[in-house]
Amino acid sequence: MRVRLLTAAGLAALMTLTACGGSGGDSGSSGGPVTLRMTTWSANEAHVALFNEIAAEYKKTNPDVDVKFDALPFETYTTTITTQIAGGNAPDLAWILENSAPDFVASGALVDLDDVLEKKEELAPAATALWTSGGSLFAYPFSTSPFGVFVNTDQVKAAGAGSPAELRAEGEWTWEKAVEIAAASAAKSGKAGLVIRDFDYKTWDNLATVWAGWGAEAWSADGKTCGFNQPKMVEAMTFIHDAIFEKKALPAPGTSADFFAGESAMTITQISRASLLKDATFGWDLVPLPSGPNGPYSVIGQGGLGVLKKGKNAEAAAAFLKFFTNEANSAKLAQFFPPPRQSLLNADTLAKTNPLLKPAQLQDVVIDGISKGVVKPSHKGNAEISQAVRSGLDPLWKADADPKAVLDSVCTSIQPLLAK
Amino acid sequence: MTPSRSTPVADRAPARPAPAGAGAPVGRPSFWTTRRRDRLTGYLFIAPQLAGTVLFVLIPLGLVFWYSLHEWNVLADEFTFTGGENYAKLAADPNLPGVLRATGLFSAGLVVLNLALALFLAVLLNQKLRGTTFFRVLFFSPVVVSLVAWTIVWQFMLQDNGGVNGLLATVGVDGPNWLRSDGTAMISVIVVQVFKNVGLNMVLFLAALQGVPQELYEAARVDGASRWRTFWRITMPLISPTVLLTSIITVVGSLQVFAQIAILTQGGPGTSTTVLVYYLYQQAFQFHAFGYGSTLSVLLFAIVLALTVVQWQLRKRWVHHEN
Amino acid sequence: MRTKVWLYGVLLVLCVPFVFPTWWMVTSSLKPNADIFAFPPALWPDDPSWSAWGQVFDMQPFAQQYWNSAYIALVVTLGTLAVSALAGYAFARVRFPGQNALFLVVLTGLLIPSEVTIVPLFRMFNSWGMVDTHWPLILVPIFGAPSVLATFIMRQFFITLPGELEEAARMDGLGRPAIFWRIAVPLAKPALGAVSIFTFLHSWNLYLEPIVFVQSQEKFTLPQALTQFVDVYQGPLWNVQLSAASMTAIPVLIVFVIAQRQFIEGLAHTGLKG
Known part of the structure; x- marks a missing residue:
C-alpha cells in the first residue's frame, strides 16, 4: 500500500513541479502600473500612517506605483517571509531583522543598493557594517537604536545606594556600581533590580549589552571562532551569574518584571522605548551603559530595509527605496526610528522627535552610542547557532552552575556551525 | 428508525428519478444492476473527499518527499538534487x-x-x-x-x-x-x-x-x-x-x-x-x-x-x- | 449527601485551572496595560475601563475581520458536512471494490500536520493566483486534511446504523441516494452536530494558514488580527489584544451554552455511543 502510494505521490509531485516551474517573476519591468509590497513587523497605526503618507507622496511623481505595507507578526516575521519566498511570492521590499541580516546579505537574496541610495556616504559606518558585504551595501539600516539604562529614580533613591546619573557625571558609572545599586534597590523595594529587557533567559544576544563591557564577543570578527569560552567572556558571564544568584541584582530565570510598569529599578533596553514612559507615575532617567573592565562602550540594535531580487518588480522597488530613505523622509522616519544619517544625528533634530528625552541624554546615549556602537551578535545561519547557544546556556542559569564548563560546552556545540 | 417512519418515505420513492448515471428505469435488471449502481454511487459519494485528498494531501506530500531529496536554501535560491544525503x-x-x-x-x-x-x-x-x-x-x-x-x-x-x-x-x-x-x-x-x-x-x-x-x-x-x-x-x-x-x-x-x-x-x-x-x-x-x-x-x-x-x-x- | 458535598468539592477545585485563564483574559482587558502583569494578579481591576475594547475597532478593521472569520468558518462547516457525510456514508455502508484501500488513502489526511504541507500548498495556490484570497482557507479545510477527521467520525457513526433500516427502504424501492438523503442523514444529526463543532472551532482558531496565505489587513481572520495590536515599538498592547481575544471567545461560548444540551444529548441518543 505504502509503496504504491508513494509512487503515485512522486509522479504527482513531478507533474506539479513542472507545471508551476515556469510561473512567477515574469511580470518583469514592463512599465505598466505596479503595486509594490513591503513587509514590516509594525502594525502600529502611527507607523502605518507615516508609511502611507510617504507612499502617497511618491505616487504624485510616479502615478503608476502603488505601495502596500504588509505588517506581519513580529515573532514569526522572518519565518513568514521565508515561506513566502519559498512559495514563489517574495515581497518587493522587506524590513530585515538584525539577527537574520547576515543570512540575507550573504545569500545574494537582496539587490545591491550602492547606486540606489541618496547620499550614501553620510551613513554612519557603525550602522552600515552589518548590511555590507564585499564593499556593497545591501540594506538601508532604517533603525539604529542604541541600548541605554533606564532608571527608576524613586526606587533607586529610596535604596540610598547612589545615583547612576551622579556616578556617570563623576566618571564612576561602572558595572560594579550598577549591580550594587540594583541589588540594594531590589532588597529595599521587594521588586526586581536590573532587568535586561527581552533577554528572559532565552534571547541571549541581549546579554551583549553586558559582556561588551568586558570586550567579550560571541564569536570572532570573521565568525569562525567561538568566543564563549574565551577568558573575557568567562569573566563577564561569571559576573552576570554572580549578579543573578549571589547578589540578587537581576531577577532569576522565569520571573517577569516590567520596568515601565514600575516593577524594576533599572532596565537595559533600546532608547526608542522611552515613549512608554509618557504616562510614567515614577521619576526616571536615562544613562548610557555602565563601563566595564574594558572601559566605556555602547551597543546598538538594528533593522534594515532591503529590496528582494526575487520580488516581481525589483527595479521599481529599488526606486521607491531610494525615495523612502532620502534625507527628507529619513527625517520623518526619525521620529520613530533613530536614523543612520549623520546629518540627522544631532541633538536638535532628535529632540524635536523625541520630546521625552533631554538633549544631554540624546547626545550621551543616542548620538555617541550610534557612532561608537557595536552591533548585537549575528552570523550566517544565525537561527541555528542562536538556538544551539540558547540550549547550551540553559545549564548556566542555576545557582550552582560552573560557568567555564557550561561555556566550553556551548563552544563545542556551536563550533561546527560557525565553521560551516 | 421505526417501520412506521420508513413507510411514507417508501411511498414517495418511486416518483423520484433514478440515481445518477442510470438512464434505465428503476427495478428491471439492465446493465445497471443494483450492485453496479451501488458501486457507482459509492465512488461518486467519495469523489469530493478523494479528489481533495489527492490534491491537498497526497500531491503536497509527494512534493515534500521530492524536496527531501534536495538541498534547498530559500534565501540563496539554491535547489540542488542531493539524493539520499538528507x-x-x-x-x-x-x-x-x-x-x-x-x-x-x-x-x-x-x-x-x-x-x-x-x-x-x-x-x-x-x-x-x-x-x-x-x-x-x-x-x-x-x-x-x-x-x-x-x-x-x-x-x-x-x-x-x-x-x-x-x-x-x-x-x-x-x-x-x-x-x-x-x-x-x-x-x-x-x-x-x-x-x-x-x-x-x-x-x-x-x-x-x-x-x-x-x-x-x-x-x-x-x-x-x-x-x-x-x-x-x-x-x-x-x-x-x-x-x-x-x-x-x-x-x-x-x-x-x-x-x-x-x-x-x-x-x-x-x-x-x-x-x-x-x-x-x-x-x-x-x-x-x-x-x-x-x-x-x-x-x-x-x-x-x-x-x-x-x-x-x-x-x-x-x-x-x-x- | 456526603458524596454530593464531596463531588461538588472536587468539581469546584478542578474548575480553577479551566476558568482562571479565561477570567484573567477578560478582566485584564479592562485593566490599563501596565497593570496586567502586576504580581500578585488582581482578580478584578481597580478601575475597570472599556476603552481597550473600543481601541480594538480603531486600530484595525476588526468588524470586517470578524465577518471574514465568521463567514469562512460557516462556509467551511457547511462544505465539510456535505463532503464528509457523503464520503463517510459510502465508506461505511456501500460496498465497492477498493473501498478499504481508498479509505486508507483518505486517512493519510488525518496524519499530516499542516506545518508539513504548507510550503507545497503555498506554491500551488500561488500558481493559481489565490494567495491573499480566502480560497486556501476555504478549499483546503473542506476537501483536504481537516475534513478527513469529519469523514472518519461520520463513517464511525454510519457503521452503527442498523442494517435492517436500509433493507426495508430498499425493499420499498429506494435507491442509494434516496436512502442516504432521507434515512441516513436525518438519523445522523447528532454526528453532524459533533462534526460542525469540530469544524467550526478548527476554522475559527486557524492560525498558521492565514498568516501564510493572507496578506492584506482587511482580509485577515481573527487569530491573525490578534497579533497585530502593538505599540510604537512592537510591544504588544496586552489590554487591546486581550479585549479582542475576549471578543473572539465569548460569542462561541454563548453558542455552546445554548446548544450544549442538544449537542450532548443528541450525541448520547444515537451518535458516538457504545
Whole structure:
C-alpha cells in the first residue's frame, strides 16, 4: 500500500513541479502600473500612517506605483517571509531583522543598493557594517537604536545606594556600581533590580549589552571562532551569574518584571522605548551603559530595509527605496526610528522627535552610542547557532552552575556551525 | 428508525428519478444492476473527499518527499538534487534521539492524561447532580479560547514567582521553576495542553456514557458488583468505540502540537521539550533548511502512519462492536 | 449527601485551572496595560475601563475581520458536512471494490500536520493566483486534511446504523441516494452536530494558514488580527489584544451554552455511543 502510494505521490509531485516551474517573476519591468509590497513587523497605526503618507507622496511623481505595507507578526516575521519566498511570492521590499541580516546579505537574496541610495556616504559606518558585504551595501539600516539604562529614580533613591546619573557625571558609572545599586534597590523595594529587557533567559544576544563591557564577543570578527569560552567572556558571564544568584541584582530565570510598569529599578533596553514612559507615575532617567573592565562602550540594535531580487518588480522597488530613505523622509522616519544619517544625528533634530528625552541624554546615549556602537551578535545561519547557544546556556542559569564548563560546552556545540 | 417512519418515505420513492448515471428505469435488471449502481454511487459519494485528498494531501506530500531529496536554501535560491544525503544526515543527526524521546514522552503523557482526565470528568458530570450543565460549560470553555491567549496566561502562572507557586506557598510547598527545570518543563507543557483541550474529549465521553442503557447498571447492582467492577466490565466495553476515536484524534493531535511549545519553552531547557514538529519547524522555517525540514516531515508522517495502523489494528481486539 | 458535598468539592477545585485563564483574559482587558502583569494578579481591576475594547475597532478593521472569520468558518462547516457525510456514508455502508484501500488513502489526511504541507500548498495556490484570497482557507479545510477527521467520525457513526433500516427502504424501492438523503442523514444529526463543532472551532482558531496565505489587513481572520495590536515599538498592547481575544471567545461560548444540551444529548441518543 505504502509503496504504491508513494509512487503515485512522486509522479504527482513531478507533474506539479513542472507545471508551476515556469510561473512567477515574469511580470518583469514592463512599465505598466505596479503595486509594490513591503513587509514590516509594525502594525502600529502611527507607523502605518507615516508609511502611507510617504507612499502617497511618491505616487504624485510616479502615478503608476502603488505601495502596500504588509505588517506581519513580529515573532514569526522572518519565518513568514521565508515561506513566502519559498512559495514563489517574495515581497518587493522587506524590513530585515538584525539577527537574520547576515543570512540575507550573504545569500545574494537582496539587490545591491550602492547606486540606489541618496547620499550614501553620510551613513554612519557603525550602522552600515552589518548590511555590507564585499564593499556593497545591501540594506538601508532604517533603525539604529542604541541600548541605554533606564532608571527608576524613586526606587533607586529610596535604596540610598547612589545615583547612576551622579556616578556617570563623576566618571564612576561602572558595572560594579550598577549591580550594587540594583541589588540594594531590589532588597529595599521587594521588586526586581536590573532587568535586561527581552533577554528572559532565552534571547541571549541581549546579554551583549553586558559582556561588551568586558570586550567579550560571541564569536570572532570573521565568525569562525567561538568566543564563549574565551577568558573575557568567562569573566563577564561569571559576573552576570554572580549578579543573578549571589547578589540578587537581576531577577532569576522565569520571573517577569516590567520596568515601565514600575516593577524594576533599572532596565537595559533600546532608547526608542522611552515613549512608554509618557504616562510614567515614577521619576526616571536615562544613562548610557555602565563601563566595564574594558572601559566605556555602547551597543546598538538594528533593522534594515532591503529590496528582494526575487520580488516581481525589483527595479521599481529599488526606486521607491531610494525615495523612502532620502534625507527628507529619513527625517520623518526619525521620529520613530533613530536614523543612520549623520546629518540627522544631532541633538536638535532628535529632540524635536523625541520630546521625552533631554538633549544631554540624546547626545550621551543616542548620538555617541550610534557612532561608537557595536552591533548585537549575528552570523550566517544565525537561527541555528542562536538556538544551539540558547540550549547550551540553559545549564548556566542555576545557582550552582560552573560557568567555564557550561561555556566550553556551548563552544563545542556551536563550533561546527560557525565553521560551516 | 421505526417501520412506521420508513413507510411514507417508501411511498414517495418511486416518483423520484433514478440515481445518477442510470438512464434505465428503476427495478428491471439492465446493465445497471443494483450492485453496479451501488458501486457507482459509492465512488461518486467519495469523489469530493478523494479528489481533495489527492490534491491537498497526497500531491503536497509527494512534493515534500521530492524536496527531501534536495538541498534547498530559500534565501540563496539554491535547489540542488542531493539524493539520499538528507536521509544520511537524518540517520546521523545527534539531536534526533533526544527529539524522538521528547516526542514520545509528550505524546504518551498527553494522551494518557487527557483521556484519563476526560473520562474522570465525564463520569463526575454523568452523576445525577444539580449544576452539571454549569460545570460542563466551564470545563469546555478553554476549547474556544484563543490558543495564544491561553498559553500566555499559563506562562505567566507557571513562572517562578507566578500564580501556581504562590498557591503552593500557601500550603508551605516551595514550588519548582516549572518551565525552566529539566524535570518539570515537559509535564508543564503537557498539562497546559490537557487543560486546553480535555473539554472536547470530555463531551464525547459524556455523550457515550449517557448512551449506556441504565438497565445494565441495575442488573449489575442486583448482581452485587462493585462500582469499580461495573465501570470496567460494563461501561468501558460499551464506550470503547468512543475511546478509540478520541485516542486516535488525541495521538495525532499530540504529534502536531507546536505553538504551545514555541510560546512556553521554545524547546528548552536544553532540548528537553523539542518535539519533532517543533524541530521540523526550526529546521525548515527558522534555519531555512527546507530540504532537511522536508526529510523530517517524511519521518513524522511515517511515525504517525505507523501509530495509526497500530491503533487501527488494536481496535479489533478492544473495541466492543464494529462488525 | 456526603458524596454530593464531596463531588461538588472536587468539581469546584478542578474548575480553577479551566476558568482562571479565561477570567484573567477578560478582566485584564479592562485593566490599563501596565497593570496586567502586576504580581500578585488582581482578580478584578481597580478601575475597570472599556476603552481597550473600543481601541480594538480603531486600530484595525476588526468588524470586517470578524465577518471574514465568521463567514469562512460557516462556509467551511457547511462544505465539510456535505463532503464528509457523503464520503463517510459510502465508506461505511456501500460496498465497492477498493473501498478499504481508498479509505486508507483518505486517512493519510488525518496524519499530516499542516506545518508539513504548507510550503507545497503555498506554491500551488500561488500558481493559481489565490494567495491573499480566502480560497486556501476555504478549499483546503473542506476537501483536504481537516475534513478527513469529519469523514472518519461520520463513517464511525454510519457503521452503527442498523442494517435492517436500509433493507426495508430498499425493499420499498429506494435507491442509494434516496436512502442516504432521507434515512441516513436525518438519523445522523447528532454526528453532524459533533462534526460542525469540530469544524467550526478548527476554522475559527486557524492560525498558521492565514498568516501564510493572507496578506492584506482587511482580509485577515481573527487569530491573525490578534497579533497585530502593538505599540510604537512592537510591544504588544496586552489590554487591546486581550479585549479582542475576549471578543473572539465569548460569542462561541454563548453558542455552546445554548446548544450544549442538544449537542450532548443528541450525541448520547444515537451518535458516538457504545
